[in-house]
Amino acid sequence: MNEMSPEDTAETLADFTYLVVADEAGTRLDIVITAQLEALSRSRVQALIKAGEVTVNGGKIVEPKYRVNEGDELTLVMPEPEDADPEPEDIPLTVVFEDEHLIVIDKPAGLVVHPGAGNWTGTLVNALLHHCGDSLSGIGGVKRPGIVHRIDKDTTGLLVVAKSDQAHQGLSAQFADHGRTGPLERAYSALVWGAPSGLKGTIEANLARSHHNRQKIAVVKTAGRHAITHWQVKERFGREDEPAMASLMECRLETGRTHQIRVHMSHIGHPLIGDVDYGAGFKTKVNRLEEPLKSVVGNFSRQALHAGLLAFAHPVSGETLRFESDYPNDFKELLETLRKF
Known part of the structure; x- marks a missing residue:
């Protein structure tokens, strides 16, 4: 499927009509639209299709499971905004x-x-x-x-x-363009278990809902949604004569999928510290740590992930806006304690 871009495969009109061109036959209508208009959830897209707000080559389609053909022109007309519940x-x-x-x-x-x-x-x-x-x-x-x-x-x-x-x-x-043709940047700081052998790399692995737990995301070999994460090791922690105990990494998103960084880092064997969903196998590692690191890691009750950089073009003025955020206190405490070991 074509990714939406301001100039090419999706045209946004004044009345908030979205035009999408499919380049893959046999894919469900709701999946094609959701993949390109990421601001809309799949359930929202399905509701719009059922409400008659989507046409394929000019003909109204009300079945989300409808299979598109290569080259089909899909038009989505957004209804008037509803009062928020x-x-x-x-x-x-x-x-x-x-x-x-x-x-x-x-x-x-x-x-x-x-x-x-x-x-x-x-x-x-x-x-x-x-x-x-x-x-x-x-x-x-x-x-x-x-x-x-x-x-x-x-x-x-x-x-x-x-x-x-x-x-x-x-x-x-x-x-939707993922920064390919504009100034959009998204960078995250992650504290992970261990460290990759290299200093930087790219993870390209499709993601989909897990068949075992629909609340979780899993890497899949076929189907799923294309996902790319670029990573770079910023610091390694632990004794010099031993493998790294943990590391501080910067992750930059080329795509923005649900739980993308968390799943991708777990996929390469370096889950985020504190991630009970994708790093549960490392929970016993905490018990082998020395104090006070054992207590700090054990009390860190969330995944150690911080969205520290966001840049984009102002959608009206065109000015490039760039923002950076300091680490929150719990992340700082964890990082400073790791540096002592």
């Missing part, structure tokens, strides 16, 4: 930048981005509704007003949210 909540936000079109947030650990099963309140969306009022873009749908991309609940760091539909349109195009 989530209620505004006075949740403190660390605002890094804000204007009439967008807002950049430094998200703390434990804050879910948008409402969903088990998290209908207390989310970033609830906080944004309180902070921004009615100015959030409605393109993301009822549960995701303004949301262009997201980071996991227990990952900290930078996130941009659209306040106007024009901003949503422009930011979505940049994230």
Whole structure:
């Protein structure tokens, strides 16, 4: 499937009509659209198809399972924004930048981005509704007003949210393009177990929902969604005469899939410290550590991942905006303790 770009395979019109061209036959209609318009969830796309908002070569299709043909032109018309179901909540936000079109947030650990099963309140969306009022873009749908991309609940760091539909349109195009033709950058700091043999590399491995646990993501050999992570070792920790106990790595995303860094790092044998979903096999390693490192690692209750760099072109002015975020306190404590060993 073609990736959406501002100039080529997806054309965003003034009335928020999206044109996508399929280059692979036999793929489901909902999958084709979701892969290219990453600001929309698959369930949201399925609902739009069933509501008659999608045509294939000019003919309305209401079945998400419809199989496309190579060269098919898929048109998605976004309906008028709906009133958001989530209620505004006075949740403190660390605002890094804000204007009439967008807002950049430094998200703390434990804050879910948008409402969903088990998290209908207390989310970033609830906080944004309180902070921004009615100015959030409605393109993301009822549960995701303004949301262009997201980071996991227990990952900290930078996130941009659209306040106007024009901003949503422009930011979505940049994230779908993955920085190939523009200034979009996303870099994460990760503390992982062990260290790769080299200093830098690239992981290219498709990702899909695990057949064993639908809440988790797994690397798959066929199908799935294309995923690429570029990594670089920044520091290694441990005694010089022994293999690295842990390392600080910078991970840069060429694609933005669910749990991508966490799954990719686990795939190459270096899961994130504190990651109970993808690094559970390393839990016993904590018990063999010396104090105080044993206590610091044992009490680190989330994956050690921080979205520290975010850069993009302002979707209205065109100015390149670049933001960096300091490590949160728990990450700093873990890093400083590792450096002592």
